Amino acid sequence: MTATASTLIATEGVTKVYNSRRPDETVAVAGVSMEVGQGEVVVLKGPSGSGKTSLLSLVGCMARPTSGRIVVDGRDVAKLAESVLTEVRRQTFGFIFQQFNLIPGLSVIENVSLPLVPVTIGLADMRHRAEGVLRRLELGAKARRKVRQLSGGEQQRVAIARALINEPEVVVADEPTAHLDRALSEELLVILAELNREGRTVIVATHDPLVYEHPFVTRVLAMRDGRIETAS
Amino acid sequence: MILHPGTLSLILGSAIVLVMVTYGGWIGLQILFRWDFSSSSEGQLDLERKTSLVSTLAAYALGFQAVSTLLYLYTVDDIHSLFVGAMCATGSLNAAPGGWAVLAVKSAALFLSLIWIAFNHFDQRAGDYPIVRFKYAALLVLAPLVAADLALLVRYFTGLEPEVITSCCGALFSEGGTGVASEVASLPVVPMLWLFYATVAAFLAAALVCVVGRARGSRYALAGISMALLAVVLASIVSFLSLYVYELPTHHCPFDMLQRQYGFIGYPIYLTLLAAVYFGLLPGLFQPLRRIPSLSGLIAAAEPRWLTWALVSVLAFVAIASWPVLFGSLTMIGY
């Protein structure tokens, strides 16, 4: 545990059960207690089925736990109504998915602005922010292109840009290198490291050693069968 | 009579609203029995998702109900030529039993729906659904009201027969006639004028007291005065305001002012009145909910807005309503 970091996210005995009381009942996360400090880079490592994606979605306020507490920025989010939870998620987290999950029919800038559409912010401001974040990721010139026309690496950067448009404190990535070659994976890690240097907390779920052995990682939590086995 | 396109659309509309509200109420029943916010089981999450469905259904049903009330007024006006002696909507409403009842029920349903929507809005924003049980219980009350609306509507329209001789505003609202409407119409002008302005002044005063003070009693008082305002204004419209609008000492009908030939002045009058009464009621209605922790902040933030709207609406109302009195060509004092 980094001594200087203050705890941003903490979970206590968090459990997530799917299809309860039915034949295909699964316990994805079983009583996990962990903490993420501000500015840390935490990796959830484990094979598929270990519960790391589920834990990630719980911590990232995308789902509600079956039991347990989750505290984000001093606020208990385990028992919030969906609309309020969404608000918290919007303000605090930026998600990068395994598949880029971009909307193919839209242009780059439209995809990037999407998280801001339901938010009370003017059209001009929205565009301004989108252009800013695209420039950062060196996509400024391609803003109006349809995402279909972009290369894999460029699409990855669009996905990252979209995750950053709300200026989140925490960047969450779920198996970000799963569909990337080595070169693109390294590029991604460079960007994540840079985001961390800016002060953002990064949480990644992965089973790719390229990620969890990278020097910028603060802590690795190994998971199996819904529990944390070791931490390093 | 039932084959008029207007009546068909009203009946269809009411039926659809009834289905929506009943379905919403049915889900509401499930929520009432199985709601447990402290649990995060799938069942509970499913119920929470369903609340958004009920809210959506209720919002649409309210929208349709509002439109159908207007459509009702327009339709009864459109068919008045079919009844001997009917000169406007009032004549049609008298031509068969239940015409006025439909109007009363529709207005009540409209008002209660608006209030329900307000409660729902706050319940959702609070984050822990503090009044969910109360809300869905209230919805179960709304459903029979809408059912009554439909039943009365059908009864009224099937009861209409074009040859029937009916009294019309001339006879019904005239000072010589009998019945409640005549009683109201024959109320002497000057005392009614005083009562009208006195009630408006009382409303203004109560609202201002609520703005500067935090006493609970003042909110309840304002709510009470709002109801009184509604009653007094409706009586005033029939008794003397309509006379000034139509510039005719015998024309008391409250509906004609919605027509084009009077510049549609009925709309701003009724709308500002409705807004004033609504926003005057809200602080009082929500006062008991302030002790709920998740709501108190939200209510405290919203109350100033309500009071502002109430003040603005009532001032707009009295300005619009007084215009024909002060500047119209008719002078009643001394009549």
Add this chain to the structure above:
Amino acid sequence: MQRFKILEYALSSLGRRKGKHLSIIAVYAFTISVLASILLLSHALREEASAILADAPHVVVQRISAGRHDLISTDIIDPVRQIPGVGEVRPRYWGYYFDGITGANYTVLGIDDRRTVELELLEGALPEAPGECAVGGGVSELREAGIGDELVLVDSRGVGVIFEVVGAFRSESNLLTNDLVVMSNADVIEFFDLPQNRATDLSVEVFNPKEVQTVAAKIKVLYPDTRPITRSEIIRTYDAVFHWRSGMVLMVFFSALIAFCILAWDKATGISAEERREIGILKAIGWSTSDVLELKFWEGAAISVTSFLLGLIAAFVHVFLLDAPALAAVVKGWSVLFPQFRLTPSLNLYQIFVMGFLTVVPYVASTVIPSWTAAITDPEEVMRA
């Protein structure tokens, strides 16, 4: 501002799935145009009837014999004139003429006094001398008889009578004069071989419109074998018939409406995997359920508004420019051989209101639940894909 952005996204979303939505719009617009045609046509006919009847006599007195309309005696004119409140009482001479050549029915109307006829002439003059006549537009067209031409009608004795056309009618309402053949009263009496002291009916003028009912009642009391018909009764009867007729057709429309609603429901429920994924993405990147519901609302609104406008325009063209071929027979209820006439285009807010209510409300009701089902898509699904 927020609303506008979501609306913009809704429109772009519709645009990306043109095929599916165009088919809904097509059916929706068609349903609306059917409804609108019915309502526009019957309303236009009502307006026409009102226009005609505005100039009708306050009371028309007919004689009933054995339950059927019979000629009325002109001897009762003076006694009726004595009734307080009664102004002019005039005998009217008119009848129907079946034209064997064209298969159409004309109304033969007698006039003596120019003042009693408030009709606009297109050209020429009203008949004065015996053997002169003026004809309405439909007659003129059918028989190809303009001013200066001859019109031959066959009287009750089987004899062809030649009339000279001296005037042709153009009235505010074609309905009024379309089938008219106007001649002097004497010519009418001669043509139909009417007995002396008999007229077709009497037109009675009443000074105070509020007294009309009373006067009619008095006439009935004085002469029990007559039927006094007041103007408002005629208006009401027409109104009721038009309502009834359009109501009947509306019932047919309802079955079309139900079919449309089922289609709408089906389309809304049959949401494609791609669409579901898209909503999942939206939820995952920070849209709440109510935001997605709002999106669905705007999509529905855009579809409704577009279909409504298209349907309304189509109906307008159908009824007023094409003379409503599909509906006319039912709603008008006249023989198909009847001379054609143009309806005056009219449209009012109330009608639009009713049309909107009858179509948009069922559409929205059919799509609310499927929209909600789509909107509650779990954002987690996107993670686990």
